[in-house]
Amino acid sequence: MKPVPFAVSSIGCIGSFFVLILNSNLIRSLYSTSLKNKYEYQLFTLRFFVDLITAVLNVIYFGATAASFIFNFYLFEYPVLYYWTTFLSSIQVSKFYLAFLISFERFIAVFFPIIFHNYRRRFSNRFAIIIIIVCGIIDDLIYFQVCHVVRKIKCYTIGCSANACYLDYFVLMKLILSWTTTFISLALFFRLFCVNRKYANADFKRTNYMCLADAALSVIFDFFPYLITKFFEEIILSGDGVGPFNSTVRVFQILIDAIIASYLIMSMKPNKVQVLNPLSKTRSVT
Numbered sequence: 001m002k003p004v005p006f007a008v009s010s011i012g013c014i015g016s017f018f019v020l021i022l023n024s025n026l027i028r029s030l031y032s033t034s035l036k037n038k039y040e041y042q043l044f045t046l047r048f049f050v051d052l053i054t055a056v057l058n059v060i061y062f063g064a065t066a067a068s069f070i071f072n073f074y075l076f077e078y079p080v081l082y083y084w085t086t087f088l089s090s091i092q093v094s095k096f097y098l099a100f101l102i103s104f105e106r107f108i109a110v111f112f113p114i115i116f117h118n119y120r121r122r123f124s125n126r127f128a129i130i131i132i133i134v135c136g137i138i139d140d141l142i143y144f145q146v147c148h149v150v151r152k153i154k155c156y157t158i159g160c161s162a163n164a165c166y167l168d169y170f171v172l173m174k175l176i177l178s179w180t181t182t183f184i185s186l187a188l189f190f191r192l193f194c195v196n197r198k199y200a201n202a203d204f205k206r207t208n209y210m211c212l213a214d215a216a217l218s219v220i221f222d223f224f225p226y227l228i229t230k231f232f233e234e235i236i237l238s239g240d241g242v243g244p245f246n247s248t249v250r251v252f253q254i255l256i257d258a259i260i261a262s263y264l265i266m267s268m269k270p271n272k273v274q275v276l277n278p279l280s281k282t283r284s285v286t
Contacts, residue, residue, distance in 0.1 A: 001069060001070050001072070002069045002072075002240075002243075004241070004242055004243065005065075005069045005156075005240065005241070005242060005243030005244075006066055006069040006070060006243065007243070008242055008243030008244060008245060008248050009062045009063075009065040009066035009069060009243045009244060009248075010062070010066050011248055012058065012062040012065075012243075012244060012247055012248035012251050013058070013059055013062035013063050013066060015248070015251040015252055015255050016055045016058035016059045016062060016251050017055070017059060018255055019051060019052075019054075019055040019058075019251065019254050019255050019258055020052060020055035020056060020059065022255070022258035022259065022262055023048045023049075023051045023052040023055060023258055024052060025262065026048045026258065026261055026262060026265060027045065027048050027049065027052065029265055029266065030044075030045050030048075030265070031045075035203075035265075038203060039120045039121060040109070040203045040204070040206075040207045041203070041207065042125050043098070043101060043102045043105055043125070043128060044102065044207065044210060044261070046098065046125060046128060046129065047095070047098055047099070047102065048258075048261075050091065050094065050095050050098060050132070051095070051254050051257075051258065053091060054088070054091055054092065054095065054254070055254070057084070057087070057088045057091065058088065058247070058251060060084070061081075061084065061085060061088055061244075061247070062244065062247075062248075064081055064084075065156055065243065065244055068156065069243065074153055074154050074155060074156065075155065075156045076151055076152060076153055076154070076155045076156070076160075076161060077153055079151070082151050082161070085157070085158055086140065086143065086158060089139070089143075089158045090136040090137075090139050090140050091136060092250065093135060093136055093139040093170075093173075094132040094133065094135050094136040094139075095132075096173070096174060096177050096178075097131060097132050097135040097177065098128070098132050099177070099181055099214055099215075099218065100177050100180060100181050101128055101131065101132075102211055102214070103180075103181045103184040103185060103188075103211055103214075103215060104184065105120075106184070106188055106207065106208055106211045107184045107187065107188065108120075109204070109207075110187075110188055110191045110192065110204075110208065111187070111191065142166065142169055143162070143166055146165070146169075147162075147163055147165035147166040147169065148163075148165075149161060149162055149163055149165075149166055154240075156240065156243070156244060157244050157246070157247065159246065174222065178218055178219065178222055181215050181218065182215055182218075182219055184215075185211065185212055185215035185216070188208055188211060188212060189212055192205070192208050192212075206264045206265070209260075209264055210260065210261050210264055213257060213260045213261075214257055217253050217256055217257055218253070220253075221249055221250065221252065221253035225245070225246055225249045228245075
């Protein structure tokens with residue numbers, strides 16, 4: 001038995017279980033109130049669904065990884081566990097694009113509220129679903145067809161099995177999405193706290209707070225693990241020394257994000273919601 005990798009895998013499994021509970025509760029809370037009909041929350045609801053699916057897959061992945069460190073076998077010895085891990089990785093890539101879409105939607109809502117109010121309803125959420133599914137499929141195509149990654153038996157993580165071609169693509173894609181989302185979030189932060197704070201309604205502030213929290217957590221939980229991985233690349237990417245370190249860090253990012261979203265949504269009083277008229281800076285209470 002390898003105690004450190006087993007501990008990291010167990011922490012990831014426990015964290016994923018709490019993510020599963022929190023996101024299930026978030027979805028139930030949204031669908032049991034009038035919030036489910038508000039356009040501000042629809043992409044966030046999709047994000048909660050993606051996080052829920054990811055949590056279910058993560059529980060199985062971390063459980064299998066923990067078992068591999070107890071019984072001394074390599075996770076990728078079994079093709080089903082290898083393809084399970086690549087599928088999980090594709091969903092996580094789709095989540096990166098979904099986070100960008102949410103930030104972009106919040107940007108339009110904050111800086112161009114009349115356009116958002118008049119045209120958002122014309123864009124079905126099916127477009128967002130199609131976009132993130134296509135992005136996940138493209139990630140798989142790059143992994144298998146463009147970079148020609150082959151399964152390495154003595155591995156526990158995608159980073160171990162992936163070659164330099166895919167790792168370069170992944171880092172570039174993540175940096176572009178992360179910094180674009182961060183730039184948009186900084187603009188949202190300035191607008192929310194310096195300009196629109198007085199006139200913003202509850203839904204406006206709540207959804208923007210969730211977007212800002214997601215962006216801040218992405219910077220923290222992407223940047224610092226990336227630095228650690230660069231210094232200890234061989235140990236961390238193989239998974240043999242510290243287990244699925246980066247995957248466990250991502251679980252904690254999603255967990256903290258879910259806790260913040262739960263606090264913001266549960267603090268809402270559904271019988272007293274402020275409504276902002278985008279054509280004038282007046283408020284009403286319904």
